[in-house]
Amino acid sequence: MNQDTIAAVATAPGEGAIAVIRISGSRAFEVAGTIFSRSIQNFKTHTAHYGSVLKSDGTALDTVLLLVMKGPNSYTGEDSVEISCHGGQLVTRRVLERIFEAGARPAQPGEFSMRAFLNGKIDLAQAEAVQELIAAKSEMALENAEKQLRGALSERVGQFQKELTDTTAILEAWVDFPEEGLEFATMEEIIETLERICHSMEKLKATFHDGKMLHEGLSLCLLGSPNVGKSSLMNALLGKDRAIVTEIPGTTRDLLEEDLRLGSLHFKLIDTAGVRKTEEIVEQEGIRRTQAAMKEADLILLVLDASRPLSEQDRELIQNAPKEKTIVIWNKVDLAKPKEDIPAIAISAKQKMGLDALKEAIHRIIWQKGAPSKEEVLITKMRHYQAISNAIANCKAVIEGLKSGISAEFVAADMRASLNELGTIIGTNVTEDILSAIFSKFCLGK
Numbered sequence: 001m002n003q004d005t006i007a008a009v010a011t012a013p014g015e016g017a018i019a020v021i022r023i024s025g026s027r028a029f030e031v032a033g034t035i036f037s038r039s040i041q042n043f044k045t046h047t048a049h050y051g052s053v054l055k056s057d058g059t060a061l062d063t064v065l066l067l068v069m070k071g072p073n074s075y076t077g078e079d080s081v082e083i084s085c086h087g088g089q090l091v092t093r094r095v096l097e098r099i100f101e102a103g104a105r106p107a108q109p110g111e112f113s114m115r116a117f118l119n120g121k122i123d124l125a126q127a128e129a130v131q132e133l134i135a136a137k138s139e140m141a142l143e144n145a146e147k148q149l150r151g152a153l154s155e156r157v158g159q160f161q162k163e164l165t166d167t168t169a170i171l172e173a174w175v176d177f178p179e180e181g182l183e184f185a186t187m188e189e190i191i192e193t194l195e196r197i198c199h200s201m202e203k204l205k206a207t208f209h210d211g212k213m214l215h216e217g218l219s220l221c222l223l224g225s226p227n228v229g230k231s232s233l234m235n236a237l238l239g240k241d242r243a244i245v246t247e248i249p250g251t252t253r254d255l256l257e258e259d260l261r262l263g264s265l266h267f268k269l270i271d272t273a274g275v276r277k278t279e280e281i282v283e284q285e286g287i288r289r290t291q292a293a294m295k296e297a298d299l300i301l302l303v304l305d306a307s308r309p310l311s312e313q314d315r316e317l318i319q320n321a322p323k324e325k326t327i328v329i330w331n332k333v334d335l336a337k338p339k340e341d342i343p344a345i346a347i348s349a350k351q352k353m354g355l356d357a358l359k360e361a362i363h364r365i366i367w368q369k370g371a372p373s374k375e376e377v378l379i380t381k382m383r384h385y386q387a388i389s390n391a392i393a394n395c396k397a398v399i400e401g402l403k404s405g406i407s408a409e410f411v412a413a414d415m416r417a418s419l420n421e422l423g424t425i426i427g428t429n430v431t432e433d434i435l436s437a438i439f440s441k442f443c444l445g446k
């Protein structure tokens with residue numbers, strides 16, 4: 001595969017001021033030289049050059065800026081050329097076609113990054129971070145992806161690998177030279193070391209909860225009886241008139257979803273149909289969806305109407321909402337004081353009062369166990385989570401084995417398995433199938 005020279009548009013599809021086309025591979029300079037109006041042979045690496053891309057008849061197709069990067073000092077590690085042409089869809093396609101005519105082939109999604117990985121420019125966790133960085137929807141997700149791209153996760157994993165490898169060496173010395181082995185460490189010390197490594201790995205594993213939340217965004221579900229002001233609150237939080245608001249109970253019939261950014265986090269805000277007993281078929285279906293959304297939601301905003309006494313329905317909702325993920329809200333406090341003493345945030349969705357306190361309450365409930373520290377890198381991928389879980393399980397098997405006094409040589413397989421699992425995170429010992437699966441999810445041109 002690495003023999004081919006590949007090309008793709010690296011900027012987003014559609015019209016833009018400029019589009020960047022990337023070429024990478026051993027023939028990148030030759031391909032670019034064929035279509036460029038100037039000889040590129042003597043261009044120094046990492047320099048940009050103004051000129052034209054030529055049609056096959058030698059006339060100019062577009063004026064462009066051409067950037068040459070000699071391998072291995074490029075993203076892919078190969079000779080690379082980037083052409084910035086005008087960002088029209090047609091002109092971009094024509095320039096790309098010229099590049100294919102000159103001998104490059106269309107790149108697969110993620111193929112540039114895959115080459116960067118195969119050429120040792122970045123490890124697998126870093127390559128995955130590139131995509132997360134592009135997809136990041138919140139400040140925190142962006143920071144974490146940037147940390148992972150700089151190698152923070154790879155370093156942590158590398159540290160575990162090193163410690164496990166060192167311990168394996170000592171264990172092997174035990175097996176080969178039972179007498180001398182004792183000089184390196186006692187069995188108690190080895191077990192202690194393994195337990196410490198296991199504990200550190202557990203800590204990394206535990207970051208997945210926060211990491212997944214950052215990466216995917218949290219679902220935030222508005223819940224309440226009809227007419228309490230759920231849709232009004234949705235609009236107030238979004239700062240736009242997204243949901244229909246009327247004084248008629250039962251206005252919202254279906255789930256409404258919108259992206260919402262609060263502080264450094266990203267949410268999926270869901271407005272729902274007000275819950276009540278009804279014979280109306282459409283409304284019944286809406287309420288069924290409300291209940292399903294409530295179960296799946298990461299967080300529930302349970303809205304009560306302060307201008308009227310609590311209904312049976314309100315009480316049932318308060319009773320049934322899972323405490324650990326519910327924030328209770330008294331809405332319409334501009335009309336009246338809440339009639340009951342329930343711990344809740346007082347707001348007026350209509351007057352946009354109390355929204356800051358609500359936002360603070362949301363952050364408090366999310367970071368109940370404390371916000372992640374700035375230095376810590378969080379696991380955001382299921383693939384990484386599974387690998388670290390398996391590595392821990394294998395490491396525990398080693399500890400159990402040694403504690404029960406079985407000979408060290410019998411735990412060697414578990415030890416190797418633990419190391420292998422860690423290796424899959426950064427991409428040592430992963431199969432080609434796994435690699436293709438990972439990189440095929442990348443954007444075209446990345």
Ligand SMILES: Nc1nc2c(ncn2[C@@H]2O[C@H](COP(=O)(O)OP(=O)(O)OP(=O)(O)O)[C@@H](O)[C@H]2O)c(=O)[nH]1
Binds near residue numbers: 227250274
């Ligand atoms: N005074 C006052 N009126 C409000 C407030 N919030 C909502 N309302 C009014 O209450 C009525 C119902 O508001 P909605 O936002 O449609 O209520 P809902 O909970 O979405 O209702 P359903 O979709 O029917 O379940 C509207 O007439 C709103 O203008 C508030 O904070 N103060």
Ligand SMILES: [Mg+2]
Binds near residue numbers: 231243252
């Ligand atoms: Mg509504």
